[in-house]
Amino acid sequence: MSTYLVGEQKTSIFSSNKNWNLEDAIETAENGDTIEIEDGFRGYYEDAITISKNLTIMGHFSQNQDGTKNFSTVLIGHLIISDEANVTLRDLWVSRDSEKANCVTVQKSASLSCKNVQFENTASTGKNYPIIYADNKAHLFLDTVTVHESKICDGEHQIYVNDSSVEIVNSLINAEIYLDENAQMICNQSSINYADSNGLYMNKSKANIRDSVFKGGKVSDKSTWPCIRINNSILDAENISVSQDNVSSAISTVNSKLKLTGGHVSSIGLTDSQANFDGLTITDSLGIYDKTSLKATRIDILGHDNGIINLYAKGKSTISADQINFGQLSNPNIKLERTVQIGVPELNIARYNGNTEYFDPDENNKLVILKQSEISYFGTDNSADKKLKDLIGIQTVKTKVAEFVAVAQMNKKRSAKGLSSSATTLHSLFLGNPGTGKTTVARIVGQLLYEKGVITSDKLIEVSRSDLVGQFIGDTAIKTQKVLKSALGGVLFIDEAYTLAGEGKDYGREAINEILKFMEDHRDDIVIIFAGYTDEMQNFLKMNEGLKSRIPNVFNFEDYSTDQLIQIGLSQGKLQV
Structure with a gap:
């Protein structure tokens, strides 16, 4: 591997020491070579310089006692990294002095790694272009990089990444990071400051941010640009600070x-x-x-x-x-x-x-x-409390439901504070004739428990025997487990549960055994309501000794009176009494 020194020509009557110019060095160098910019050299390049080889370009800097850095090598121009090239820039100041100008463009599956590099555009009038532009499956790695502020305030001073990836570490970015169309970003221990638009804009992209600070965004008379704007995207951040x-x-x-x-x-x-x-x-x-x-x-x-x-x-x-x-x-x-x-x-x-x-x-x-x-x-x-209150009739059930939910909420709060609570279970029996409101109340109970923070989901899964019992040996266990798992976090309502209490080798008993085991293994993760006729449900409880002990809450739904049935009919017809 060779090293090419780029700098001023140095000749005297005694000797000649020919340095390379940058374009010739890049053209002559081979993959893996290093191009060193001479200490103190300041190169100005009017035309863009394209690199399609795997090269390292390094400069020189000194560090003051206060930690600030003096860069003694400056490249003023536009670098284009292309055609799957893998380029590293180290210890350099890369600058432009004109509007509508990029410092670096990375494209066509190329990769640019920057270590201790400063980027700046010194133009004071006109329009900004992205100071760093990455497109078409490119990759950027910015470590200890500073992107300086732009003197042009048009909201377009950016690191623009489209269908490419960028990783930012220990860097200071005084520009917007714009992630567009399948872009991906990792950002660690960095600061992004930009007050002329969004600090970070994401569109159909993904970002993972750790231990980083974002300041900026813009508020004007006409509109507001949030510090971080996320559209159709995914952001996962840990210990992030966002100030606006x-x-x-x-x-x-x-x-x-x-x-x-x-x-x-x-x-x-x-x-x-x-x-x-x-x-x-x-x-x-x-x-x-x-x-x-x-x-x-x-x-x-x-x-x-x-x-x-x-x-x-x-x-x-x-x-x-x-x-x-x-x-x-x-x-x-x-x-x-x-x-x-x-x-x-x-x-x-x-x-x-x-x-x-x-x-x-x-x-x-x-x-x-x-x-x-x-x-x-x-x-x-449309709260569950209002729905319960507005139900016609079944006053005893409504009162008991309110008490049942209040106790459950109190126990949840006590447990959250590390206090002892009564060892209660929420599994219940809904007993009564058809049309007495069992299913309606079950739905309200599920919503109530969710709204009060007792359960984690407002879903209510309604099933009957056919949803649980299979036709072949082993089929019932699979079907029942699938139903039970689908109701985790919410309420499972089993209508006409007594039909599971078949005789002989009926597979309904297998479903009961699966339910009992699941109730024991997931006692805090599911509420199961067994509903059916009063007499038949008593026979259902007798089929397994574990049922009655695991279902302590019993709600008896009385039949509606004639007047109540008339009220229900009128309300369903949207007529006034």
């Missing part, structure tokens, strides 16, 4: 998947997206729109006194979390459209320090809970 003032969505998602573990974010807006938060701190507010699904362990919403509701949700969205803690009070802290389903056992107002803008823990560094936060609703009331 005076907006409701420093991170904004549309039809995307977002996973945030730890970290500190100014504000978040989720639209028609799936989100998973684990130990996330939000400074201002969280907005949830359309058909968004949010699952979380703990979310801390500090909430500045800025007139913005701390947690706002609308549309057919769902919120499921172990706890959400609020600091600075707003009125209200939580505002939800009634179409939103929320399952959060702890909505806490915690002691908050306005000076530090963090929660003020006790002497054991534990969160100090002041009270539970209330929810303000708007829109048509």
Whole structure:
């Protein structure tokens, strides 16, 4: 492998020391060779320089005592890395001095690795082009790289990555990172600062970010550019910091998947997206729109006194979390459209320090809970509480359901706080004649348990004997297991359960045995409701000693009176009584 020295020509009457010019060195060099830029050399290249070989181009720098760097080799021009070339740049300052100009273009499956490189465009008028452009299956690796600010404020100062990948480590990027059309990014221990557009824009792309800081985004009279904008994309971030003032969505998602573990974010807006938060701190507010699904362990919403509701949700969205803690009070802290389903056992107002803008823990560094936060609703009331209240008749059942759910919610909260709770199970018997509302109440019970945070899913799986029992040996166990697994996290409603109590070698008994075992193995993950005629269900309980002990909750559905039947008929006909 050879090394080619690029620099000024040095001749005297005593000797001649010919240095290479850069274009000739690149043309002459072979794969694996190194091109060294002479210390102090500053090269200006008007025409683009194309590299289609595997080369290393290295310069020189010195480091001051304060850690700042002095780069003594500067390349002013446009480098194009192409045709599957693998190029490394080290210890260089790469610059342009004109509008509509890239410093580096990487294309056609080529790879560019930059170590200790500075990129800058010194033009002060005109229009920006991406300072680094990667397209067509290219790969960028940026380690200890600085992209300097642009003096042109048009929102187009970018690292643009299309159908390519970029990895950023220990770098400072004063430009937008634009990931487009199947782009992929890994970003670790880096800072991205850009206040003339988005700091990070993702479209149909994927990104994995760790221990990095994003500052920027833009607010104007006409529109707002979030610091991080995610469209039809996937972002997985851990210990990320995102700062943008005076907006409701420093991170904004549309039809995307977002996973945030730890970290500190100014504000978040989720639209028609799936989100998973684990130990996330939000400074201002969280907005949830359309058909968004949010699952979380703990979310801390500090909430500045800025007139913005701390947690706002609308549309057919769902919120499921172990706890959400609020600091600075707003009125209200939580505002939800009634179409939103929320399952959060702890909505806490915690002691908050306005000076530090963090929660003020006790002497054991534990969160100090002041009270539970209330929810303000708007829109048509479709809550399970309202549905239960509006049911005609069956008052005894309605009262017992309310008590049953309240006890379950209390036990859930006590368990979450590490306190002892009564050893209760939620499996139930619904007894009564056909048409007495058993299935309707089962659906409401499932929604109630979900809204109160007792179960993790609002799904209700309705089955009968034919869905559980097979026609051949071993078939029943497979069918029953499939049904049981599909109902995990929610409610399984078995109608006419007594039909499983066949005689002789009936396969219904096999289904019962599978159900009993599953109830024991997943006692906290599923609620099973067995429904049927009162007398027949008593015979059903006798077929296995384990049934009665595992189904302690019994709801007796009385027949409707004549007046109640008339009311039901009129209500179904949308007539007034």
